[in-house]
Amino acid sequence: MKAVGIVGSPRKNGNTEILTKHTLKAIAEEGIETELVRLAGLDIRPCDACSACDNEESCPIDDDLFPIYTKMKEADAIILASPVYFGSATSLLKALMERTGSLAHRNRRRFEGKVGGPLVVARRAGHNFTLAQLLYWFQILGFFTPGSTYWNVAFGRNKGEVENDEEGLTTAWNFGKNIAFLVNKLKT
Numbered sequence: 001m002k003a004v005g006i007v008g009s010p011r012k013n014g015n016t017e018i019l020t021k022h023t024l025k026a027i028a029e030e031g032i033e034t035e036l037v038r039l040a041g042l043d044i045r046p047c048d049a050c051s052a053c054d055n056e057e058s059c060p061i062d063d064d065l066f067p068i069y070t071k072m073k074e075a076d077a078i079i080l081a082s083p084v085y086f087g088s089a090t091s092l093l094k095a096l097m098e099r100t101g102s103l104a105h106r107n108r109r110r111f112e113g114k115v116g117g118p119l120v121v122a123r124r125a126g127h128n129f130t131l132a133q134l135l136y137w138f139q140i141l142g143f144f145t146p147g148s149t150y151w152n153v154a155f156g157r158n159k160g161e162v163e164n165d166e167e168g169l170t171t172a173w174n175f176g177k178n179i180a181f182l183v184n185k186l187k188t
């Protein structure tokens with residue numbers, strides 16, 4: 001059993017990554033393998049509406065997406081994590097959502113029945129919209145999305161500041177525990 005946490009920040013070792021690692025640690029404690037995937041530095045372009053994935057499970061855009069799509073298909077649980085950029089998920093994560101969402105949706109609904117959910121970090125505002133934006137992706141693709149003890153949001157601006165948001169960390173931790181619980185229930 002495996003959980004993959006995809007970090008949509010272009011900044012390595014930032015708040016989103018710290019929060020995602022925290023959730024993955026909670027999951028790993030329950031005997032599930034985990035992997036963190038950083039989008040920072042990768043070339044992930046937006047969907048160009050060519051519709052090639054209507055006919056086959058491939059994408060003609062030659063960039064870094066497909067190995068990540070393969071990891072997502074192999075995972076039992078997927079976490080999408082984003083900082084808020086101008087009230088929204090980052091364009092990097094959005095590009096991944098468009099392309100992997102189209103590939104999965106049009107090819108035997110590849111993500112159907114997986115477990116997953118969002119994590120969102122911001123300095124001050126835009127968490128709610130971004131959380132909803134990510135949840136839209138999970139819902140249409142047929143994921144089971146467990147909750148936590150609060151909505152999956154945390155506060156922080158400069159690298160590491162999220163460590164000061166005790167409630168945000170606890171929420172991310174409990175979210176990980178609920179993901180692990182559900183994965184273990186579904187697989188046994």
Ligand SMILES: Cc1cc2nc3c(=O)[nH]c(=O)nc-3n(C[C@H](O)[C@H](O)[C@H](O)COP(=O)(O)O)c2cc1C
Pocket residue numbers: 009010011013014015016017083084085086087088121122123124125126155156157158159160
């Ligand atoms: C281009 C840009 C846009 C941002 N927009 C927002 C915003 O709309 N609301 C907010 O509260 N913080 C905003 N921030 C702050 C980030 O969400 C915050 O610094 C976050 O912790 C970054 O996560 P990271 O360390 O994982 O990159 C923005 C930061 C950048 C660089």
